[in-house]
Amino acid sequence: MPSVGIYVATVYGGALDVAEQVAPLFESAGYDVDIHETPMLDRLIEPKPDLALFCISTTGRGDYPGNFTGLSNALEQQRPSLEGLLYALIAMGDSEYEETFCGAGRKLDALLTELDAHRVVERLEVDASETPMADDAALPWVEQWLADQS
Numbered sequence: 001m002p003s004v005g006i007y008v009a010t011v012y013g014g015a016l017d018v019a020e021q022v023a024p025l026f027e028s029a030g031y032d033v034d035i036h037e038t039p040m041l042d043r044l045i046e047p048k049p050d051l052a053l054f055c056i057s058t059t060g061r062g063d064y065p066g067n068f069t070g071l072s073n074a075l076e077q078q079r080p081s082l083e084g085l086l087y088a089l090i091a092m093g094d095s096e097y098e099e100t101f102c103g104a105g106r107k108l109d110a111l112l113t114e115l116d117a118h119r120v121v122e123r124l125e126v127d128a129s130e131t132p133m134a135d136d137a138a139l140p141w142v143e144q145w146l147a148d149q150s
């Protein structure tokens with residue numbers, strides 16, 4: 001059974017809600033799903049999931065939420081090779097923050113690519129000003145990706 005690890009970065013729970021809403025879609029498609037609410041590097045690389053899905057909101061001024069800094073600090077400081085890691089990324093933010101819109105998701109996407117991970121689909125950016133319920137954008141995006149695989 002293929003595995004998907006869903007790595008969550010959240011302050012107010014919206015990104016966790018997205019993770020919990022998309023999980024059954026992967027399960028119905030035959031994936032074993034593991035949601036990581038406090039993501040750590042070892043759970044990304046050993047064992048490596050067949051797909052890593054990041055659900056990442058932004059706080060501060062383009063910053064990672066606190067529950068995610070264990071993983072982001074490890075990636076930034078240890079710079080492990082992520083060759084062979086396939087990932088997808090849902091970045092959540094608010095365009096009211098203008099230049100730091102989706103800053104954490106964008107920063108993470110760039111970092112993962114630098115570390116040789118491979119993004120399997122264009123990043124989804126969800127703007128809370130336009131789409132208050134992020135599931136409205138995330139569910140069809142995941143459904144489409146799964147349909148493209150079959």
Ligand SMILES: Cc1cc2nc3c(=O)[nH]c(=O)nc-3n(C[C@H](O)[C@H](O)[C@H](O)COP(=O)(O)O)c2cc1C
Nearest residue numbers: 010011012013014015057058060062093094101102
């Ligand atoms: C204190 C604070 C700072 C924020 N900073 C940013 C930001 O720099 N860029 C951005 O795009 N969104 C920013 N946001 C908006 C959140 O990322 C957005 O509302 C997101 O949907 C929250 O997700 P969560 O419920 O998972 O924490 C900020 C929100 C708050 C409350």
